[in-house]
Amino acid sequence: MSKRYRQWVKEYQDQAWTVARYILKDAQEAEDATQEAFVKLWNNQDSIDPERVRPWLMKVTRNGCLDRLRRRKESVEFDESHMSADINGPMHGASVSETGAWLKRAIGGLKEPYRSLVVLRDVNQHSYEEVAGMLELSLAQVKTYLHRARKQLREQLAEVRP
Amino acid sequence: MNKYDEKWEEQINALLDGELSQTDAELLKAEASDDRDLARAIIEAYQLQQAMDDIRVERAPDSLRKRLRAIPRQHRRAPLFNIFQPPWAAAFAVIPLVFMVLIMMQPNTPSTQEIEKARQDLAIAFAYLDKAGQFAGREIESTVGNTMSDAIAGSIIRNIKSQYETSKEKEV
Numbered sequence: 001m002s003k004r005y006r007q008w009v010k011e012y013q014d015q016a017w018t019v020a021r022y023i024l025k026d027a028q029e030a031e032d033a034t035q036e037a038f039v040k041l042w043n044n045q046d047s048i049d050p051e052r053v054r055p056w057l058m059k060v061t062r063n064g065c066l067d068r069l070r071r072r073k074e075s076v077e078f079d080e081s082h083m084s085a086d087i088n089g090p091m092h093g094a095s096v097s098e099t100g101a102w103l104k105r106a107i108g109g110l111k112e113p114y115r116s117l118v119v120l121r122d123v124n125q126h127s128y129e130e131v132a133g134m135l136e137l138s139l140a141q142v143k144t145y146l147h148r149a150r151k152q153l154r155e156q157l158a159e160v161r162p
Numbered sequence: 163m164n165k166y167d168e169k170w171e172e173q174i175n176a177l178l179d180g181e182l183s184q185t186d187a188e189l190l191k192a193e194a195s196d197d198r199d200l201a202r203a204i205i206e207a208y209q210l211q212q213a214m215d216d217i218r219v220e221r222a223p224d225s226l227r228k229r230l231r232a233i234p235r236q237h238r239r240a241p242l243f244n245i246f247q248p249p250w251a252a253a254f255a256v257i258p259l260v261f262m263v264l265i266m267m268q269p270n271t272p273s274t275q276e277i278e279k280a281r282q283d284l285a286i287a288f289a290y291l292d293k294a295g296q297f298a299g300r301e302i303e304s305t306v307g308n309t310m311s312d313a314i315a316g317s318i319i320r321n322i323k324s325q326y327e328t329s330k331e332k333e334v
Binding site: 005013014016017021027031038039042043097099100102103105107123125146147149153154155158 | 184202
């Protein structure tokens, strides 16, 4: 196994999985999408700038997930029943606080590209510049969209909190 | 729904991102002391940030980790040149076929050796013909006389020889 590839798997598997998990809301499909992204990484490893592997991988993972969503013709609207049926995913992590669990569902309910923006920036902690590159948006667009997404989440959080 | 001025939204996010300058932060603070909705928005933003801290990156399941580690074994990269790879094998199989087709497409012209052999055969044939002519001349001479036999046998031989000369000129 390529040492370089093994290192990338170690460093980025959790982040890619998180992106896939939030977008697809289905553990099995998220695994498949993440694996597909890493297969592409393996096949293209010689043509990718080693400094840009992380944004490249996140972008490929996200695009793969969006393709899957289109294929299954499922609305990207928040699907409460689907979420609650999947008890093993991040939406129901046992170690996560009640607010955290609620927030995960709320993020899952955001529309694209708001959902990806929040996951990439606030969950995966990518820089604004990296997120802009991944989503092929300008820096100004990333900030504006992210502000809107956060505002939505804030308002929802305010409603559920006493 | 908060009713504060939307222009502060950017400032709130910059504050949470740690990108707000000291001056702007002071300005926001001053504004929030007079605007209850803005103050509430800032508090909610902080609460959201705290909640975000609970949901860091998820750990990939073991089944996925296993699948990712198996990728190099399952997707071996093809070497640049391998004679046993299907594209190259096909190319190599095509080469003799192309040669055969090219040979078949060549015009059917005899080789130099074949021409030389034919010339020798023809020379032998003319030697026989010469002898036959002489024999015929003697036969005719014995039957109709010397002058007539020369005329008949000689004209036959001259005719055949002229045809031979013409064919040689054509070859040249």
